[in-house]
Amino acid sequence: MxxxxxxxxxxxxxxxxxxxxxxxxxxxxxxxxxxxxxxxxxxxxxxxxxxxxxxxxVTGTLTGDLTITAAGAPAISDADTYLGQIRATEGVAAATGITRVGTKIAHAGESGVWGVEAIDPDSFAEVFTTPARLIEGEWLSADDARGIVLGVDIAGTDLNDLRGYAGSLKTVHVGDTVDVTLMGGGVSAFQVRGIYRNNFVLSDSGAFIPGAATEQLARSDFAGSVERIVVAAEPGVTSAELVHRIGPIRSDVELHTPDQLAGAIxxxxxxxxxxxxxxxxxxxxxxxxxxxxxxxxxxxxxxxxxxxxxxxxxxxxxxxxxxxxxxxxxxxxxxxxxxxxxxxxxxxxxxxxxxxxxxxxxxxxxxxxxxxxxxxxxxxxxxxxxxxxxxxxxxxxxxxxxxxx
Incomplete structure (x- = not known):
């Protein structure tokens, strides 16, 4: 057959x-x-x-599509010029500069060690989704030298069922004043303008103040500089493509993709x-x-x-x-x-x-x-x-x- x-x-x-x-x-x-x-x-x-x-x-609240830091230096100098060059690069949707200015936050007998970062509120909102995740108050304005926005894991906001509530400030709400210990050792008071919740443990413990505050309070040695720049890509553009396009602009910086920064994830x-x-x-x-x-x-x-x-x-x-x-x-x-x-x-x-x-x-x-x-x-x-x-x-x-x- x-x-x-x-x-x-x-x-x-x-x-x-x-x-x-x-x-x-x-x-x-x-x-x-x-x-x-x-x-x-x-x-x-x-x-x-x-x-x-x-x-x-990770990309929307922590690293963006590309993070740039200084190579062998504490900060990226001439940041405004560099940011302008980055934003003009093909495939870049937005870019923002961030500088760590504080190390501790206290309120009503409660305190904790959290990083406080100075930002440009407008460009930060173009890169990250955090400003759209406010559960109280409003986002920062660029000229607000005394305002601060806290993550829910810092503020506590009387949410007793919140993960990590015991380690938070517990009762902070919009309008309260918190004391921030600055990098130089001084302490300055800020009024809480907003509280956000990303539902992401790695980013819900952030604190942000406008860059205008640093001119009066701390890090004067960083004038015109930022510690890191975070870049958001246009749809369809990969982090590797951003590295290829942005890398040649300056040689004194290091470029990090999200997978390099988020090993635990x-x-x-x-x-x-x-x-x-x-x-x-x-x-x-x-x-x-x-x-x-x-x-x-x-x-x-x-x-x-x-x-x-x-x-x-x-x-x-x-x-x-x-x-x-x-x-x-x-x-x-x-x-x-x-x-x-x-x-x-x-x-x-x-x-x-x-x-x-x-x-x-x-x-x-x-x-x-x-x-x-x-x-x-x-x-x-x-x-x-x-x-x-x-x-x-x-x-x-x-x-x-x-x-x-």
Whole structure:
């Protein structure tokens, strides 16, 4: 029997088996493949969505798309000129300068060691999302030499269920006055203009004052300089491209991408990838066992039929191929149903009601490549899982199969 004829006979047997087989068993097989497909897709998509959310938090509240520091010096000199050159560079959406001016904040008998940074409020708001996350008050103005904005993890704001509340100032609200210990050792009073909450532990303990305050209070040795410059890229422009374009402007600076600055976050993302791999392997193992059991039970009930088919001259290869084709068809319908369920029901539902992680809301995120890979793996698993019991049954002696021995 030629390969083409074997395939034709196998297709005929698969079709007849589906048409005359137990509808409940077939539907159960399809439902199981659908469930496995959704489970295999769900966790990786959730992890990918959370990884994207964390990356946005890192770049949107801490590092931008590129951070520039002085090489071998405490600050970047002639900062205004350099900032102008950076902003004029292709692919740069915004840039802002930041300088650390304080080390400690106190209020009403409570105090803690937190960095206080002098900023240009307008350009800072173009680079970071923090100014849009105020839960009290308003953002700073450039000429407000006595105003300060605090992160919720510093202020406390009487939020008793806040993580780290015990280490915060506990009761600070807009309008209160806090004492800031400056880098030079002096202490100066600032009035709280706003309190923000990013829902991100690494950035909710920040404190900012306008750059105008430094001219009167501290760091006069940094006049015209900033400790670091943070750059935001235009959509579609990568950090590597920014390094390539901005790097040649000056040689006395160092350029750092977000992944270089957020090593702890990268470790967390690597952990997510490991969990993803483990859960995907478990789901695929469940799929393989399920298909194997369903096919095996189906074959046990069809041993006599298989024996008769072999007795009338149908080769074992055609019988085995028929069961593999049947399993592939069932798996194809199951994966198609799983993709439709996941893409058009589950993803929109999660988008409307996102998961609330400590880093903020997270939705499901997937790609056609990931879905295609899952389909291919599931079809392969279904084929192999059907092949093994089919081969064992087809190798039985004809009389043993007919008499059910």
């Amino acid at each position: 030629t390969a083409t004829r074997t395939l034709r006979v196998a297709a005929f047997l698969a079709g007849r088996s589906l048409a005359r087989g137990n509808l409940g068993v077939t539907m159960m097989s399809v439902a199981m493949i659908t469930a496995v497909f959704v489970s295999v897709m769900f966790l990786p998509s959730l992890i990918r969505g959370e990884a994207t959310a964390i990356t946005k938090q 990268q470790d967390q993302l690597d952990t997510f990838d490991l969990i993803d791999s483990i859960m995907r392997s478990i789901s695929l193992l469940v799929a393989a066992i399920t298909v194997f059991i369903i096919t095996y039970v189906d074959l046990v009930g069809r041993r006599r039929q298989i024996g008769i088919e072999r007795a009338i001259g149908i080769r074992s290869s055609a019988i085995v191929t028929g069961y593999v084709l049947k399993s592939l068809l069932t798996a194809t319908v199951g994966t198609a149903g799983g993709w439709a369920l996941f893409r058009f029901l589950i993803m929109p539902l999660v988008e409307r009601h996102p998961f609330q992680f400590p880093t903020g809301p997270s939705v499901l995120e997937t790609s056609p490549g990931s879905a295609l890979q899952t389909v291919v793996i599931l079809l392969t698993v279904a084929a192999v899982s059907a092949l093994i019991p089919a081969v064992r049954t087809a190798q039985m002696r004809i009389l043993d199969a007919i008499w059910g021995n």
